[in-house]
Amino acid sequence: MIISEQKSQTELLVQLTEKEHIFLIGCAACATACKVGGEEEVFQMQEWLQSLGKEVTGSVVIDEACHIMRAGRDLRHHKVAVAAADALLVLACGAGIQSISACSEKRVVGGLNSLFLGNIRRLGQFEEKCSLCGECILNETAGICPVTICAKGLLNGPCGGVEDGKCETDRELDCAWHLIYERLKVQGRSGVFARTVEPKNWGKKFKPGRHENKK
Ligand code: SF4
Numbered sequence: 051m052i053i054s055e056q057k058s059q060t061e062l063l064v065q066l067t068e069k070e071h072i073f074l075i076g077c078a079a080c081a082t083a084c085k086v087g088g089e090e091e092v093f094q095m096q097e098w099l100q101s102l103g104k105e106v107t108g109s110v111v112i113d114e115a116c117h118i119m120r121a122g123r124d125l126r127h128h129k130v131a132v133a134a135a136d137a138l139l140v141l142a143c144g145a146g147i148q149s150i151s152a153c154s155e156k157r158v159v160g161g162l163n164s165l166f167l168g169n170i171r172r173l174g175q176f177e178e179k180c181s182l183c184g185e186c187i188l189n190e191t192a193g194i195c196p197v198t199i200c201a202k203g204l205l206n207g208p209c210g211g212v213e214d215g216k217c218e219t220d221r222e223l224d225c226a227w228h229l230i231y232e233r234l235k236v237q238g239r240s241g242v243f244a245r246t247v248e249p250k251n252w253g254k255k256f257k258p259g260r261h262e263n264k265k
């Protein structure tokens with residue numbers, strides 16, 4: 051799930067300067083789970099905008115704002131309210147915001163900051179486990195990702211700073227490689243620990259983004 055947070059009201063006000071008629075868009079998937087872009091937050095945003103004297107021409111919470119066709123379909127269903135707006139304020143992740151940009155030539159204002167790909171620990175509590183590096187080495191590391199969890203992203207064992215299983219950058223945090231070692235030991239696979247992982251091919255993490263599956 052994409053973890054995101056709402057932009058500050060100060061930042062939104064700058065983006066909405068001279069935009070008096072606004073259509074609001076939320077996302078029923080990740081942004082709803084993060085409590086930043088679901089029905090409730092769209093309603094709260096509407097109340098805030100109206101308290102500033104702005105008109106909300108309409109709103110929609112798209113099933114998955116990152117789904118370009120669904121986003122386009124939902125905007126067409128609200129075409130009168132969309133046409134009446136000077137700006138579309140989108141409470142969705144960066145992918146969702148760009149779906150809306152792809153479907154409308156209107157000024158699109160992103161209302162969220164996308165933070166990371168996260169696992170849900172419990173409602174409202176998320177953990178970053180994967181950095182989408184494009185060349186997964188979890189099979190070598192007992193299902194624990196050092197690229198993301200080790201402060202230095204080390205691929206072949208801990209640095210010299212590990213102490214009592216804790217990371218040198220923050221003694222409150224477990225050292226990723228200590229966790230990997232302990233897990234491999236439980237699984238009777240400690241031999242794997244001695245295997246050298248080749249340097250990662252960061253070319254797989256394309257910039258500019260070129261991942262596109264056209265099937
Ligand atoms: S190695 Fe880590 S960052 Fe890379 S894909 Fe696997 S889990 Fe994600």
Ligand code: SF4
Pocket residue numbers: 199200201202203204207208209210211212213216217218219224225226227228
């Ligand atoms: S102590 Fe462990 S987690 Fe911290 S930087 Fe060193 S190897 Fe990485």
